[in-house]
Amino acid sequence: xxxxxxxxxxxxxxxxxxxxxxxxxxxxxxxxxxxxxxxxxxxxxxxxxxxxxxxxxxxxxxxxxxxxxxxxxxxxxxxxxxxxxxxxxxxxxxxxxxxxxxxxxxxxxxxxxxxxxxxxxxxxxxxxxxxxxxxxxxxxxxxxxxxxxxxxxxxxxxxxxxxxxxxxxxx
Amino acid sequence: xxxxxxxxxxxxxxxxxxxxxxxxxxxxxxxxxxxxxxxxxxxxxxxxxxxxxxxxxxxxxxxxxxxxxxxxxxxxxxxxxxxxxxxxxxxxxxxxxxxxxxxxxxxxxxxxxxxxxxxxxxxxxxxxxxxxxxxxxxxxxxxxxxxxxxxxxxxxxxxxxxxxxxxxxxxxxxxxxxxxxxxxxxxxxxxxxxxxxxxxxxxxxxxxxxxxxxxxxxxxxxxxxxxxxxxxxxxxxxxxxxxxxxxxxxxxxxxxxxxxxxxxxxxxxxxxxxxxxxxxxxxxxxxxxxxxxxxxxxxxxxxxxxxxxxxxxxxxxxxxxxxxxxxx
Ligand SMILES: Cc1cc2nc3c(=O)[nH]c(=O)nc-3n(C[C@H](O)[C@H](O)[C@H](O)COP(=O)(O)OP(=O)(O)OC[C@H]3O[C@@H](n4cnc5c(N)ncnc54)[C@H](O)[C@@H]3O)c2cc1C
Ligand code: SF4
Ligand code: FES
Ligand code: FES
Numbered sequence: 001x002x003x004x005x006x007x008x009x010x011x012x013x014x015x016x017x018x019x020x021x022x023x024x025x026x027x028x029x030x031x032x033x034x035x036x037x038x039x040x041x042x043x044x045x046x047x048x049x050x051x052x053x054x055x056x057x058x059x060x061x062x063x064x065x066x067x068x069x070x071x072x073x074x075x076x077x078x079x080x081x082x083x084x085x086x087x088x089x090x091x092x093x094x095x096x097x098x099x100x101x102x103x104x105x106x107x108x109x110x111x112x113x114x115x116x117x118x119x120x121x122x123x124x125x126x127x128x129x130x131x132x133x134x135x136x137x138x139x140x141x142x143x144x145x146x147x148x149x150x151x152x153x154x155x156x157x158x159x160x161x162x163x164x165x166x167x168x169x170x171x
Numbered sequence: 172x173x174x175x176x177x178x179x180x181x182x183x184x185x186x187x188x189x190x191x192x193x194x195x196x197x198x199x200x201x202x203x204x205x206x207x208x209x210x211x212x213x214x215x216x217x218x219x220x221x222x223x224x225x226x227x228x229x230x231x232x233x234x235x236x237x238x239x240x241x242x243x244x245x246x247x248x249x250x251x252x253x254x255x256x257x258x259x260x261x262x263x264x265x266x267x268x269x270x271x272x273x274x275x276x277x278x279x280x281x282x283x284x285x286x287x288x289x290x291x292x293x294x295x296x297x298x299x300x301x302x303x304x305x306x307x308x309x310x311x312x313x314x315x316x317x318x319x320x321x322x323x324x325x326x327x328x329x330x331x332x333x334x335x336x337x338x339x340x341x342x343x344x345x346x347x348x349x350x351x352x353x354x355x356x357x358x359x360x361x362x363x364x365x366x367x368x369x370x371x372x373x374x375x376x377x378x379x380x381x382x383x384x385x386x387x388x389x390x391x392x393x394x395x396x397x398x399x400x401x402x403x404x405x406x407x408x409x410x411x412x413x414x415x416x417x418x419x420x421x422x423x424x425x426x427x428x429x430x431x432x433x434x435x436x437x438x439x440x441x442x443x444x445x446x447x448x449x450x451x452x453x454x455x456x457x458x459x460x461x462x463x464x465x466x467x468x469x470x471x472x473x474x475x476x477x478x479x480x481x482x483x484x485x486x487x488x489x490x491x492x493x494x495x496x497x498x499x
Contacts, residue, residue, distance in 0.1 A: 001177065017174075018174075018175065018176075018177035018218070019172045019174065019175070021205070040209065041206050041209065042202055042206060042272075042273055045270065045272060048272055054246075054275045055271060055272050055275060056272050056273075056275050056276045057202070057272045057273065057276070060200075060201055060202045060205050060206060060273075060276065061200075061201050061202075061205070061276065062177075062198075062201065062205070062220075064177055064179075064220075065179075065198070065201070065220055065222055108271065108272060111271070111272075111275075112271055115246075115250075115271065118250070119250075120246070120249070120250040121249070121250070121255065121262065121266065122266055123263075123266040123267050123406065125266075128255040128256075128259055128262055128263070129252075129255055129256060140406075141406055142271055143271075144270055144271075144406035144407040145269070145270025145271050145272045145273065145407060146270075
């Protein structure tokens with residue numbers, strides 16, 4: 001099928017087998033290999049990208065279903081010269097060891113902070129109607145869809161907390 | 172994955188017509204269907220993409236209830252202010268399920284129709300009556316720690332994995348369906364599902380081409396809402412046992428009780444007889460045990476899952492104690 005995908009603000013024309021996942025379209029057809037394949041079954045979060053600002057698993061969705069959507073990958077969040085706040089915080093806090101889960105963690109955290117800003121509760125929120133607090137428990141629960149085989153979790157939470165706090169101060 | 176023909180539905184009528192013939196499947200969020208297609212367990216020849224249909228609104232009904240479009244994401248439903256305020260058990264159930272990423276993609280109808288996580292259903296190398304009718308059930312006499320103790324049959328003891336559906340069952344939700352012939356109908360959620368009996372591969376009463384268009388919630392029930400999920404890890408895991416409860420006190424006694432259970436049966440499980448045990452009674456651990464006795468009267472363990480009887484008894488008692496605190 002002939003489709004156009006908008007990725008990191010740029011349109012790409014592609015001829016794809018309808019079976020192609022967004023993940024495979026990115027990696028195998030567009031050479032955007034920042035997005036990683038871990039399990040290919042929605043279980044690890046390594047493939048997390050943002051679609052219209054929302055974090056999703058790119059392995060469990062078809063490219064042909066996303067014409068007209070704005071897809072953002074780790075390459076679109078920042079560049080080595082101009083890191084996004086979360087990218088910089090992951091570096092500063094050693095939020096990784098091997099780095100394989102990191103693009104997914106950072107895309108996921110980017111979407112997650114927007115969800116918190118919108119006031120979404122989580123499984124560990126005491127009160128469904130109160131604004132969520134920025135505790136380690138809240139961040140861990142909201143990030144549980146991203147596994148880290150190196151178990152860099154403590155530093156990942158620290159990196160996310162720093163960005164969230166800086167953002168809160170700026171408001 | 173096997174090849175399939177892809178069709179993006181332009182309207183509800185277009186979707187149902189295209190799905191009525193052949194081995195067609197609707198795809199909404201795709202988080203369950205694609206998972207199973209990659210493993211060659213689901214083998215549709217045609218995929219009808221319904222994700223762009225205008226079925227993604229949550230509206231207030233005249234009766235004070237909510238009409239939830241079939242395509243509302245699990246994330247949006249959990250975060251909706253009216254759901255958080257008036258149907259807390261539903262928000263809680265949704266938030267306990269899957270992950271942030273999956274909830275953004277998973278839809279209301281797709282969640283209701285997700286298929287079992289039975290290990291053998293997922294393993295084409297081994298017999299499974301649900302995947303391959305007549306081949307046998309590997310879970311009976313095999314590994315069955317996550318399997319059903321209620322509602323199963325000699326052909327299949329798989330559980331329904333949804334959290335959301337358990338809360339909707341407690342809330343007496345209804346499902347709105349559009350047929351390929353253009354006829355709409357409404358049925359209680361409890362009547363959507365079929366128990367396995369001799370045909371475990373048939374899981375619902377839906378006909379080919381039937382599209383779920385919405386889920387309807389009745390007017391808010393008030394009272395205390397609790398969803399308690401017991402699982403092997405604290406997040407991002409399916410329920411071993413879960414309890415959805417809405418309890419309304421009438422002074423010192425229980426005025427109204429709605430209970431539904433996950434992880435116990437091939438469908439989200441509700442047994443009015445259990446609720447009847449509680450009505451008009453004062454809270455006590457003896458009463459909680461009586462309710463559990465009623466729930467488990469016909470329970471049957473298969474070895475590895477025997478623990479579920481004990482687990483649900485304890486979970487029910489803890490939920491009822493927390494929910495039946497006298498309102499001051
Ligand atoms: C790693 C992982 C963990 C998970 N953990 C949990 C958990 O803890 N709790 C939980 O409840 N769930 C869990 N899930 C399951 C998840 O909730 C479901 O995959 C999701 O809800 C399915 O919704 P969907 O829109 O993606 O469905 P799809 O995959 O698009 O569809 C599922 C089925 O529904 C049919 N369908 C979809 N929409 C309609 C419609 N409108 N009318 C008729 N038929 C329709 C499709 O044809 C298909 O057969 C988990 C999933 C994964 C991958
Ligand atoms: S319990 Fe059901 S799904 Fe599991 S192996 Fe037996 S028949 Fe298959
Ligand atoms: S590769 Fe998509 S969740 Fe693991
Ligand atoms: S840094 Fe190695 S998997 Fe997370």
